[in-house]
Amino acid sequence: MRNLSEKETGSSQALEQFANSLGWFSIALGLAEVFAPRALAKFIGVKEQPILLPALGLREITSGVGILTQGGPAGWLWSRVAGDAIDLGLLATAYMSDACEDEDRIEAAAAAVAGVTAADLVCAVMLSRAEGNRGKQISQTITVGRTPEELYGFWRRLDNLPRIMRYLESVRPIGDNRSHWIARGPAGADVEWDAEITDDLPNELIAWRSLPGADVENSGQVHFQRAPGGRGTIVRVEMEYRPPAGGLGAMVAKLFGRAPEQEIQIDLYRFKQIMETGQVTTTEGQPAGRPTSTSPMYDGGTTRG
């Protein structure tokens, strides 16, 4: 996988600083709401709110700590955006109700919150984009009651993979350790790429990466390791992919689901089912007392690859 260019690294640092300053702002405001609710109420021109303000404060502190300490600050920033919306709503209610002590001050507070909302929004959008562009790394593991030889044998025949990975239409070997992959996109649009096997240790490991020009740059490896006590084989998949920007990126995101880790995990469940039971367990096509045979909410888990 390509490393992030210097330019990208520079701008992502600036973005991180922007996010961090919003994080510290969250914590400062939160502390004020928790420990000085009276003074703050007076400052923004509403009646004392002995319960509401400290509660809002805890929310602010959580968002702030999340932004500063957790991986993926975008999610926490979005929590700030949501929190800002609540604050604006509360200020509006206060403005129109008898909790209103000083209209001018509330207006000023609302303007301040609106300003912060805009800052939060800009930062959240930019960060979400940046997180999307960064390569995603996934790893999942499962124990299968078969020998490494059997499991390697199935996986090495790459055209078997669509049986366990439901977003794949086909994988076709094209010689020279290379293969052509077609993934089903939403609304019949396909995503295609060529890949090559970069490492191949029989019964132990297969590593691959997409060739230049792929819509979705991706690379990965699968290890097969004999489990202790004769209890089958531990299979570990590590993958990294970088979805393209723009519409195709959104499509790819949809392809891999909202949680790619879980998607790969379900692939491994299907792999285990095929290797241990000879089939993929399904409910697709069974009857029910509703027009569609199974609930669309759960079909994801039951559709055959």
Added chain:
Amino acid sequence: MKANCWYDKHDMRVEEVPDPKVLDPRDAIIKITSTAICGSDLHIYNGFIPTMEKGDIVGHEFMGEVVEVGANVKNLSVGDRVVVPFPISCGNCFFCQRGLFSCCENSNPNAAMAEQMYGHAPCGIFGYSHMLGGFAGGQAEYARVPFADVGPIKIESNLTDDQVLFLSDIFPTGYMAAENCGIQPGDTIAVWGCGPVGLFAINSAYLLGAERVIAIDRFPERLRMASDKAKAETINYEEKDVFDTLKEMTGGRGPDACIDAVGMEGHAHGAVHVYDRVKQAMMSETGRPIALREAIIACRKGGTVSVPGVYGGILDKIPFGAVVNKALTIKSGQTHVQRYMRPLLERIQRGDIDPSYIITHHMPLDQAPEGYRIFCEKEDECIKVVLKP
């Protein structure tokens, strides 16, 4: 075909739905001749089981005649009479091979969903929510049985449906509950709940060598069945304090093992009941573990609390200090039915027990919603409903 479908809390309807088909080579299709309503179905009926969808076909205690088999089902042929176990189990995985069929790793296509809640997913179960696989159930004219080469047991003798139907769930469930008590000669076992599971737990405790069994409930007809048919001593918890009475009856020591055959919809009077009902309604606890609390407190030191009663989520005010300080063992689980079907069928054939004694109502499948209602309300002295498609 006709099938009993869930639509909402207290809203079951028998609807016309498509016939099931063989979807996998290890499937069989069964024409159902008898199907029962279980205490577990009441948890669905009362809206306590998450991930149900409108139109889901319910029911997991059923038997019938094989009408179609998939290419890889070699042990069954069309025309065979079979009882189907409620857990769906592959027979191949780590857990199935150790006899832990309800822990099967391969039969729940929605395992990822159950993992969010439990860390690891249980097996698929017929007609018991999408988290447990979303499989269509057996309160219907036909059912698709996955892994039919592992689960169903053939009935070749001329025992009636009523005598063998409960091999599908509640007889093995009562049996496993008693087995989990590790019964020694001379033991006294206390059983909370005299529903079908409690009654079979009483029978099984005796089969496994218990000296005394004490049964607890409040419905006179159920207590009567426990004493007359299952030979238990009984306590009506509306008349007597359970803990004091058990202590008195066991010379102060407490029962050697306690079985909670009540589960998440336990009943109590007064403040305790209000407390649990409110918490359950607010979703801050998902069960009313009244029997479980009592069982833990009543059990003798070093004893076992066996929990066949179903709990789905998070419980409140469990006296875990008593578990530690009295050195108790807790055992539970969805029943590994496949493990018990053959030995228990042999017991029925030998005449050790005739499980049909618990049936109070036979009804046509069409009247399933009414069956649920009277079983839930314990109306008309209802103990067990068997539906005939």
